Amino acid sequence: MIRTIHIQGFKSIADQTLELGRVNCLIGANGVGKSNVLEAIGILGAAANGRVDDEAILRRGVRPGLPRLYKTSFASGRIPPHITLSAEFGSAAAYQVSLLNPLDAPEPAWSFKTETLTDGANSVVSRGVRGNLSPTAGLSALKVVELAPASEAARLLHTLQSFAIYCPNTPTLRGMTQDMQPRLPLGLSGGGLAEGYIALRDNSAAEVLDSVLELIDWANDVDSTETAGALLSPSVPRSKQVLTFIDRFMAADRNTLTAYDASEGALYVLFAAILCLSPASPRVFAVDNLDQALNPRLITRLVTRLSGWLKAADPERQLLFSAHNPAVLDGLDLDCDDVRLFAVERNSDGNTCLRRITLSAQLSKLNQEYPLSRLWIMGSLGAVPNV
């Protein structure tokens, strides 16, 4: 698994290190830089894939921006000449890049100033000023084909390359609008939910599928159909496959709803489950606002499932997500080192700061009266706006 991400000079992040677990929840006030943390990993993923330009970063769910917006810029300090990002993986693999793009005359693609890939004591790529190579081409992406696929360096590169930030929205989950970043098993906006669900259903053990479907308490069954003519108005745009739900309260001959009519909460639950469980999902991925559209009790229950789902699908799979609903925190088992909670805040200089929240034994004892959700709202965990 990726153990550490180090970010220097990217957007509001001057210099921060993130020690990752399997499930990583980022909380903080609006505008503190939670998405910037995720985007920095997206940029690192693009670099690991050999090119950092708008096309590559959009594909990873990163918002394209000009160098003057990407590089850290605070009133109290100078703008650094480059952005430096790195990741450490497993016991000894590491990848680091420094990326350049002039502020005044931005190039379409960022240049690699330095790039290193190490596998234990073995240096796979190490270079500063580059000879005849194109400065916008990453060398590690080429070198990886020479590495044993099971080596930690190769796994690190492949993990970073497939990283993406998912940001689901209801119309796309309902299949009414096209996903601009389609992928397997799901597009970055949640496109292809019906196809993703069928693949999940056909390839999952019964108890795993039960752990997903029991979260949708109003539905007896979930399926998909290509012939939704009898279920949907002709004016509703639809994808080839349409997700269907059997409502357990309705009369037997009129109890089928499509994703268009169904509760959006059910769609977001399926979205999270598919990403965690599908073999086609990236080994590390992020979901911005995992809690949207979900009832507090449902999101708590969903969060309790995440670690188990990820581990069942792939022992090295990791999830980062941001959330604003305090109930999310009550689903995090912070006694387990795999599950980590990070407060994201801006300090008095405006820099985004990351802080892992751990609970003392004394505070854990008070959990019944002071669950994490309450502590967060009280301000005891920080990560709240001063309003």
Next chain:
Amino acid sequence: MSDLRVALVAEGPTDSVVIEAGLRAVLDRPFTLTLIQPEATRPQMGTGWCGVFKWCREFDARKFESLEGDPTLEGFDLFIVHLDADVAEASYADGGTAVELAAAHLPRLPCPQPCPPPSAAADQIRKVILAWLGLSCAGQRTVLCVPSKAIEAWVAVAVLEPSHALMFGIECNLTVPVRLASLPKSSRICKTTREYRKHASTVTKNWSEISEKCTQAERFGREVAAAVASVSSQ
């Protein structure tokens, strides 16, 4: 060195803006400040001195020997409890029957003191805060911030000309908040968070003048420095 984490219990959000601006001047390292009272999801706590009172009583009910020893506050390095010295003029009855009943065995309010010196009422209010918290003394990392008569005195010194009429005896003037809000339109400072945020950088920049003219600001800065030194030594 990691950023200092500061927990603030204050009368209101505008006070928080001024205290944060003061901390920027006093501290030589970055910090993150979290306003833990007032807290938007608990409107029953209210704002103003009654809000501080209720927060302190809740802390006392948890029966910990200091703010530093309260597990629900374990992530913080420094604690600041703010109350304006003009609270010495208030009465528990002003906060309603519940406050009056809850304060039955606490030091009485009002407890007015002659001014000058401004320290007389400020010292009295410090004793009141400690009694509300159920503590005999503040912990090493706890600072009581008691501007006299109100924190608006610090804003006035930062923003107004030194020759302005308000500057004379400013720490003993109970009308400074009202006077700031009734200045000519071009220099008027209304008590809103946005308005105070506009002046926050001026408070930071002019902190030495504020400390010179306001003894309680100087005391606050000195006590913060001592508390931070104790954080660093741990």
